[in-house]
Amino acid sequence: MSAEQPDLRARFEAAFMPNYGVPPLALARGEGARVWDLDGRAYLDLIGGIAVNSLGHAHPALVRAVSEQVATLAHTSNLYLHEPEVRLAERLLGLLGTPGRVFLCNSGAEANECALKIAIKYGKTHGRTYFVAAENGFHGRTIGALSLTGKASIREQFGPFPVDVRFVPYGDADALKSAVTAECAAVFLEPTQGEAGVVPAPEGYLTAAREICDATGALLVADEIQSAIGRTGHWFAHQADGFTPDLLTLAKGLGGGMPIGAVAGFGAAGTVFDKGDHGSTFGGNAVSCAAAHAVLDTIEADGLLAHVRRAGAHLAEGIAAIDHPLLTGVRGRGLWLAALLAEPKAAAVQAAAQRAGFLVNAVQPDAIRLAPPLVIGTDQIDSFLTAFPAILTEAANA
The missing domain is CATH 3.90.1150.10 (Aspartate Aminotransferase, domain 1)
Structure with missing residues (x-):
């Protein structure tokens, strides 16, 4: 050395x-x-x-896209819009095949923070007071995302947390059904638990989660920070699992190395936010959006x-x-x-x-x-x- x-x-x-x-x-x-x-x-x-x-x-496709975009328009903030961000939101919804709305941010933790804020507002509107997540799940290290992370070793020293989260064993549909009532605002799950050691959900678990949330009115949030954008051989892992979440969080592979995150909301979950409810100065950055387009283009073309x-x-x-x-x-x-x-x-x-x-x-x-x-x-x-x-x-x- x-x-x-x-x-x-x-x-x-x-x-x-x-x-x-x-x-x-x-x-x-x-x-x-x-x-x-x-x-x-x-x-x-x-x-x-x-x-x-x-x-x-x-x-080469990523290098070219980033170089051309940074030489044209690098950043606008959310005070102005630009074509790459609009086209990216449209494109993600097209790949998802479900009408919805998108929020762009910079990372997975930020995407999950956004989803949590949507779920909090939804819960307050409908008289719902708590959340359910999985033991050993990982959703990020910022305080809101950490509230949902079922790993005691990284949680305990930073509590108490701002929201009431109840943890259930991952893959246990009966435990999930017992935990989710009409007072539950949202359930946060990874289709495969990444930081727990790449642990796929048992067959039928995620469709059962969808049924449980439908029956109780809770939102179902799918954290696909690691699993999306081709990682499992599908655009989004939940598509192979046969269910559609109310909220989907994305990051990591979407930018191919450039920082970007996204939240897609379907149905009523896509319009919970009102003007001024959330924001991100760098979210939808033109260079990161150009990188995301290069990633999606190459996955399709190759x-x-x-x-x-x-x-x-x-x-x-x-x-x-x-x-x-x-x-x-x-x-x-x-x-x-x-x-x-x-x-x-x-x-x-x-x-x-x-x-x-x-x-x-x-x-x-x-x-x-x-x-x-x-x-x-x-x-x-x-x-x-x-x-x-x-x-x-x-x-x-x-």
Whole structure:
């Protein structure tokens, strides 16, 4: 390792708040599904900026769209409108296939904050006082989004919270039915729990959630911050699950690396806000909207939804075929998977993978998250599958 990486890490530690610790690797550039560190060493990027880099790194379509837009009109605030934001809202609704309204923001947490504000106003209008979310769910770290996040280790020190949220086991339809009454304003669920370790909903759970909300009048909010924009092989994961939420939150992969988030509201949920109820200075930024168009254009033109389904199945089947005492299985959808471990050795696997030239994420002590760019090639997947047994052995012996 050259002197540059330790020096940059030391500067990071001195200049930044300690909430991230110090990342173990300094990256200099990327191309496609590969990145290079400051020493010029290449890595296969199997985490994609946490399911953000849909088109990988330095994709020509994304570079061109961002460059042309920033040279034309970068920012207007919400005092004025511009064509890229209007067209993006129209396009998202077209892909969703359901009439609705859109709000654009900058991140997943902001999208969930917006959905929560809509649900709060809806609840006050209809005499509803509490919310329901899932244990181990993750919706963000801002106070409203954290209120909905069912992970005690990151919640407890920041309470009390501004809203009453009741948590139920994820996937338990009976528990959900018991928790949701006519006093419940909204139910917040991820179609697949991402930070919990890429945990898909049991079959029928999400349609049951839709029925429960219909019966009680509660709004159903689908958090698709990680799962949307082709990540599971569908534009939106809920489309494959056979239900339509009242509110849908998006971010991450929509911008392909540029910051953008969105909330889509359907039916009455799309018109809860009145003028002045919510806003975002940077929301709908023209450059981020141009990036989103490039992502959507490329997914369509290059047939990436079908590619994700094929490549994801190839990756999942390859992991499942590995016979290793540390590996117990694989779960997930499309190019959004978790390799499951027999022991809490995920951090050691992540470190061993990095040494072998692969970037993965220890999302849980016993689960390795894989969310590579949607453009990853089969040969690149095969290179990881070939190396993975030795990585597991090194981690097991650590």
